[in-house]
Amino acid sequence: MEHSRPPSFVYSVRFIGRRKMRCDGLRPACGQCVRAERAEDCEYLDGPGPTQNQILEGRIAEIEGRIAQITAESAPLTLVDPYAAWRQAQRNAEQSRRDPMRSLVRSFFQSAAEFGFFLHIHRFLDRVFYPSATGAHSLRILRNVIHLIGAKLLNDPQEQAYLTRALQEMPTATALREDPASALYVMQAEVLLANYFYNGGRQLEGVYHTNAAVSIAVASRLHMIRSSRRSRTAADANTYSLPMPADTLEEGERINGFWTVFILDRCWAIASGSAPAFTDDEAMGTQIDTPWPMDLTHYQSHPFPSDFRSSRTVKSFIAGTDGDANMATQSLLATQAKAAILYEGATRLASRYGPSSHSSFRALDDRIERFKHALPRIERFDPTRADIVRAALFTHTLAHCASIQLHTPVVQQLTANSPTYQAAHAAVRDLRNLNDNRVLTCVNPFMGILWASVARVITQGIATGRRLRAAGGAAPSQSPPDENTLLSELSRILEAMEQNAPLSPLMSAQIALFRSSPRSS
Numbered sequence: 001m002e003h004s005r006p007p008s009f010v011y012s013v014r015f016i017g018r019r020k021m022r023c024d025g026l027r028p029a030c031g032q033c034v035r036a037e038r039a040e041d042c043e044y045l046d047g048p049g050p051t052q053n054q055i056l057e058g059r060i061a062e063i064e065g066r067i068a069q070i071t072a073e074s075a076p077l078t079l080v081d082p083y084a085a086w087r088q089a090q091r092n093a094e095q096s097r098r099d100p101m102r103s104l105v106r107s108f109f110q111s112a113a114e115f116g117f118f119l120h121i122h123r124f125l126d127r128v129f130y131p132s133a134t135g136a137h138s139l140r141i142l143r144n145v146i147h148l149i150g151a152k153l154l155n156d157p158q159e160q161a162y163l164t165r166a167l168q169e170m171p172t173a174t175a176l177r178e179d180p181a182s183a184l185y186v187m188q189a190e191v192l193l194a195n196y197f198y199n200g201g202r203q204l205e206g207v208y209h210t211n212a213a214v215s216i217a218v219a220s221r222l223h224m225i226r227s228s229r230r231s232r233t234a235a236d237a238n239t240y241s242l243p244m245p246a247d248t249l250e251e252g253e254r255i256n257g258f259w260t261v262f263i264l265d266r267c268w269a270i271a272s273g274s275a276p277a278f279t280d281d282e283a284m285g286t287q288i289d290t291p292w293p294m295d296l297t298h299y300q301s302h303p304f305p306s307d308f309r310s311s312r313t314v315k316s317f318i319a320g321t322d323g324d325a326n327m328a329t330q331s332l333l334a335t336q337a338k339a340a341i342l343y344e345g346a347t348r349l350a351s352r353y354g355p356s357s358h359s360s361f362r363a364l365d366d367r368i369e370r371f372k373h374a375l376p377r378i379e380r381f382d383p384t385r386a387d388i389v390r391a392a393l394f395t396h397t398l399a400h401c402a403s404i405q406l407h408t409p410v411v412q413q414l415t416a417n418s419p420t421y422q423a424a425h426a427a428v429r430d431l432r433n434l435n436d437n438r439v440l441t442c443v444n445p446f447m448g449i450l451w452a453s454v455a456r457v458i459t460q461g462i463a464t465g466r467r468l469r470a471a472g473g474a475a476p477s478q479s480p481p482d483e484n485t486l487l488s489e490l491s492r493i494l495e496a497m498e499q500n501a502p503l504s505p506l507m508s509a510q511i512a513l514f515r516s517s518p519r520s521s
Contacts, residue, residue, distance in 0.1 A: 104150030111442040113387045115149055115199075116191040118260040118333075119184075119253050120296050138182030141169045145189045149196055153442070153503065166193065180220070180240035184257060187216040191260055198268060199445035201505040207272050213261045214277040216240075218286060222258035223278070225251070227289035228309035252299030259293045259337045266340040267398075267446045270347045270405075280314050288314045292334040314341055320367060324374035332391040335375065339398035342368050346406035353409045365406060365419075372399045372426075383435040390439055393430060397450045400427040404453055414461045416481045424457035425481075428489040431496055440499040447500070448507045451493050455514050458490045490514075 024031045033042035105128075109121060128143055148162040156162075170193075171186060190213035197206035217223065220240045245251035262278055269276040279286045291310040294302075316322040317338055327335065342364075349357060349364055378392050403423035411418050427450075434440075465480040480486070494511060501508045 101147060104147045104154065104156070106150075107153045108146045108150035111153060111387075113391060114442055114444050115195040116260050116264060117188070118191070118256040119188055120249055123249070138171075138179070138185035141166075141171065141182075142185045142189045142192075144169050145192045145196075149192060152196065180242050183216050183220050183240050183242060184254060187213050187220070187257060187261065190216065191257075191264060194264060194268075195445050199504050199506055201509050203268075203272055206268060207274070210261075210264050210268055211277055214265050217258050217261045218278075220254075222254055222261075223286060223288045223290055225255055225258065225290040226304065226308055226310050228311040229287070229289060248299045248303040249296065251304075252294065252296050255290055255299075256293045256296065256333055258290050259333055262288075263333075263337055263340045266344040267449075270344055271446070271449045276344060287312065293331055293337065294334070295331045298331075317341060318345065318364075318367065320370075324370055327371075327374040328376045328380075332388065332395065335395045336391065336398070338371060339395045339402065342371060343398050343402040343405060346402040350406050350409050361406070361410075365403075368399065368402050368406065372396075372403075375399065377433075378430055379433055379435075386436075386439040389434065389436075390443055393434070393439075394444050394447060394450075396430050397427050397447065397454075400424070400430075401450045401453050404457055414457065414464050414480055416479065420457050421461060421481060424454045425489065427451075427454045428458075428492050431492055437496075437499065440496050442503055443500050445504065445506055448497065448504060448510050451497050452510045452513070455490060455493045455510075458486050458493065459514065461486045462490070 026034075029042040105125075108115075109117075112121065127139060144162070144166040148159065148166045150156075151159040151162045166189075170189065171182075190209045194206045194209035194213060197203070197209060220242050242254075245254065265276050265278050278288065280288045289311045290313060291304070291308075292313065313322075318341060345364060346368065349360060353361065375396060376392070378389065378396060381388050381392050383389060400423040404420050407419040407423075411420050414421050461480045462483060465483050465486070468480070494514060497507050497511050501511060
């Protein structure tokens with residue numbers, strides 16, 4: 001095909017490398033480009049629109065202008081690595097291979113709340129992995145206990161070695177008095193050790209470490225944070241002089257630490273048959289004025305006003321002057337503390353129940369029922385947050401067991417309308433309402449005690465029904481619940497306990513007791 005020449009001679013400019021070349025005007029490609037075997041790149045400037053090169057050159061000029069503008073404004077240019085997450089995962093995996101302790105730490109923090117960890121996790125990890133000279137010893141003490149529990153959760157064969165190391169590092173009271181700034185970390189370590197031993201069915205050792213944690217809390221005056229009253233001089237003789245909190249978050253850690261120890265003490269005092277170590281006695285200078293705990297993030301976003309003061313926190317709650325209207329907005333730790341107060345109070349009152357305590361009984365029963373009614377239902381919590389669901393379940397079960405503890409000496413024969421059975425039935429219903437039963441693989445060790453209490457009520461109902469049927473029946477108002485219903489509920493309780501049994505010798509021991517009971521067969 002013969003190339004056509006335009007009516008008037010036009011020069012097109014061809015760029016080859018850095019040289020401009022004059023063309024002969026042949027179309028669709030000039031002779032120069034044809035001879036250079038680059039006909040596809042030949043363009044004329046007299047077309048109806050811009051050429052491809054012109055478009056590209058315009059785009060280059062636009063980008064150069066934008067770069068100049070960004071540079072002039074001193075604005076950073078952020079580049080995103082699409083493989084950043086993958087690279088970080090690879091680095092973490094390599095670190096875990098080189099440092100097995102990181103695996104123990106990760107294992108622990110998946111269930112940290114169940115063992116009573118109250119510190120701000122991210123701040124704590126920053127201090128662990130980027131330590132300074134300040135508080136290095138107390139951090140090491142706490143880190144050893146975390147490694148121990150992480151090893152337990154991973155079934156690490158070195159668990160006993162970690163336990164030996166953790167116990168050897170625990171400081172004396174004299175050492176704490178010389179370094180009061182470390183008290184909070186040591187108290188945290190004592191809480192973790194107490195729950196570790198309780199979970200392992202080693203109650204005596206658990207009580208020892210609980211009392212150690214209480215001693216640190218009282219000596220540090222954590223029961224009087226933001227108190228409107230001055231502490232007694234006599235009570236100050238053996239205190240630790242904690243420095244002022246560095247910020248609102250550190251103050252929050254102290255408040256939450258106190259209430260974590262309080263819950264531990266109140267609950268396990270009942271299980272061990274002893275009096276709580278926290279006396280809440282104004283005459284002894286141990287009154288509890290510390291405000292109710294909040295979620296740690298709230299201490300930063302909604303800190304207490306500088307002039308905020310608190311007093312008679314526990315006594316006001318029991319009296320009902322601390323209302324339940326805003327229960328849904330309270331922290332889970334606060335509702336757990338309140339449930340523990342009711343549980344311990346119900347058990348103590350039931351142990352000395354008599355005609356003279358009837359009015360106190362009615363008042364406490366009413367207080368427990370109002371509290372239970374105000375609690376947010378478990379189904380309202382985010383089902384993807386196993387830690388939150390477990391915490392809510394613990395609070396509900398503790399409240400139901402407060403009713404069981406209070407009414408046990410009063411109920412002569414268990415019927416479908418008995419307060420003890422109604423509370424046990426509600427505890428089973430909460431279990432059945434869980435969206436994902438996998439949340440039960442690691443629970444607060446005290447759940448073993450609570451579920452055993454619920455199971456005893458149900459087995460009592462089974463035994464009562466069989467006895468009445470053997471005797472020829474009973475009036476409808478005195479009949480226990482249907483046996484099939486009771487067996488189904490007992491099965492659900494034991495199922496929940498079995499899910500946690502691989503990690504809890506305490507739970508395994510409780511299951512063995514009920515499996516061997518003729519009432520459950």
